[in-house]
Structure formats: C-alpha cells, structure tokens
Amino acid sequence: MRAAYDAVEAAYAKAGHAPTWPVSLVVEPMPIMGATQSRAGRGHLIHVSLQAAESAMASGLIAHEMGHIVRTEAGHPSHDRTVHDRALARVTVPRAFARGFPRVARSAIGHVEDIYADDYAIPLMVGARSREFFGEWARNATRTAGDRWDEVFGALDIAFSIGNLDRHRLLEGDDPLRGLASDFAAGHGIRSLGELTTIYRDLPDPTSSEACEDLLAGLVRTVLGELRARPA
Incomplete structure (x- = not known):
C-alpha cells in the first residue's frame, strides 16, 4: 500500500498538484471502497477498504482520493x-x-x-x-x-x-x-x-x-x- 501511495503522490507532484497538508492513510473494513476526511490546514485521512487494498485498483482508488484532496485544498x-x-x-x-x-x-x-x-x-x-x-x-x-x-x-x-x-x-x-x-x-x-x-x-x-x-x-x-x- 505504501508503494501505491508513493506512486500516486509522485504523479500528482510531477503535475504540480502535490498536497500541501499532511496526508495519512488507513486500511480498514468498510462498506465502501474508500473515502477521505479533510480538516483545513490540519491534514487529510484517506480510508481504504480491505477489499480495495487487496485489489488491482488500489492505486486508482488512492489517486481518486488524492483528487478530492487537491480539490479540497484548492x-x-x-x-x-x-x-x-x-x-x-x-x-x-x-x-x-x-x-x-x-x-x-x-x-x-x-x-x-x-x-x-x-x-x-x-x-x-x-x-x-x-x-x-x-x-x-x-x-x-x-x-x-x-x-x-x-x-x-x-x-x-x-x-x-x-x-x-x-x-x-x-x-x-x-x-x-x-x-x-x-x-x-x-x-x-x-x-x-x-x-x-x-x-x-x-x-x-x-x-x-x-x-x-x-x-x-x-x-x-x-x-x-x-x-x-x-x-x-
């Protein structure tokens, strides 16, 4: 999961859209694939479901949540x-x-x-x-x-x-x-x-x-x- 997150963060940074607030990630049982909680100036917490973490779309989900982060910060x-x-x-x-x-x-x-x-x-x-x-x-x-x-x-x-x-x-x-x-x-x-x-x-x-x-x-x-x- 760390490698997937690092790849997403690098892609966003290369495009000039790196997050400026701290980002944390947790993998946990949940009924949906993922979600992000954001607190202005304090940071973001990406929630990834166990199902998503074990799938081929893990990096895609993180990329999607990173998109929410960029939109929120902007x-x-x-x-x-x-x-x-x-x-x-x-x-x-x-x-x-x-x-x-x-x-x-x-x-x-x-x-x-x-x-x-x-x-x-x-x-x-x-x-x-x-x-x-x-x-x-x-x-x-x-x-x-x-x-x-x-x-x-x-x-x-x-x-x-x-x-x-x-x-x-x-x-x-x-x-x-x-x-x-x-x-x-x-x-x-x-x-x-x-x-x-x-x-x-x-x-x-x-x-x-x-x-x-x-x-x-x-x-x-x-x-x-x-x-x-x-x-x-």
Whole structure:
C-alpha cells in the first residue's frame, strides 16, 4: 500500500498538484471502497477498504482520493459543503419525499465531487483502466430492482459512470454499455437519464461558487422531477 501511495503522490507532484497538508492513510473494513476526511490546514485521512487494498485498483482508488484532496485544498466549489447546502436550500421538496430525498440528493452531488476528483485521477494515474471500473459500476446499476428510489439511485450511477467515461473520451459511441443504459431507462421509465449523463459529462472547470450552486440546484431539481414522475 505504501508503494501505491508513493506512486500516486509522485504523479500528482510531477503535475504540480502535490498536497500541501499532511496526508495519512488507513486500511480498514468498510462498506465502501474508500473515502477521505479533510480538516483545513490540519491534514487529510484517506480510508481504504480491505477489499480495495487487496485489489488491482488500489492505486486508482488512492489517486481518486488524492483528487478530492487537491480539490479540497484548492477550495473548489464542488467540494464546498456551504455551496452544497445553498443549492439544496433552493429546491422545494414535497412532504411526501422529505424523508428520503436528502440521501438521493447527496448521492447526486457526491457524483459531481467524484467527477471533479477524477479530472486529476484519470489522466494522471488511472487512464483506460477506468473503462472497466466504471463499466462494471454502470452494468451493476442496470440490474437495479426495487421501488422508485432504487431506480433513481440506479439512474444516477449509470449517468455518472457513462458521463465520466465520456468526459475523458473513454467510451465509443457504439459501446454496448450505452445500449444497456438505454434499455434500463426504457424498461424503468427513466426520462432524465440522458439529461443527467450530459450534466455529469459537461461539468465546467473552472467554475465559480455561484455557477456551481446553480448547477447543483438544477441537478437536484432534475432528480426530484424524476422521482415525482414515477409511481410510488
């Protein structure tokens, strides 16, 4: 794990994006592949799951988390919780959706953070390996079954995965993954999959806090509209 971290840190440093705050890493059992906790000026703690640490994608995960670190240290608005909260406050959520909506909204915004992090990770470290990783993520999402919440979560994962691959020109126009996504949307009555994919693909950079807030509010409204259009 140390060698993987050192390789990532060296790649970021060579590109002029070395972290300036201290970085620590811990490998531990956790339900997700990884995460990073950051405290301004004090440092970052990268959490890596046991599963990820034992996989071939360990360096890719660390590179992704390093992308979050770079965005956080730079004060990028996509990684500013105040911007997130302002965007969410602009969206009126009907009472019937109030309990579950914060989770799906945070997922939609989390994908935005991930894409901005991958703008560093993919070109610096991961490259074409992203195709297999995000392709599998999208394929798993197309198998989603459940209520309207589950289906919208699945649509967000598909839109994020394909949008991210398109952003880095890693998905051909006739790739079978696009057909799977279209079949999922048609089969589950998802009307906004194309719109969501385009939002993720075309995230602007650089961007201002105001522009990012507008974008996130629009994204969240699109998700809410999809939920409201679906049968309970």
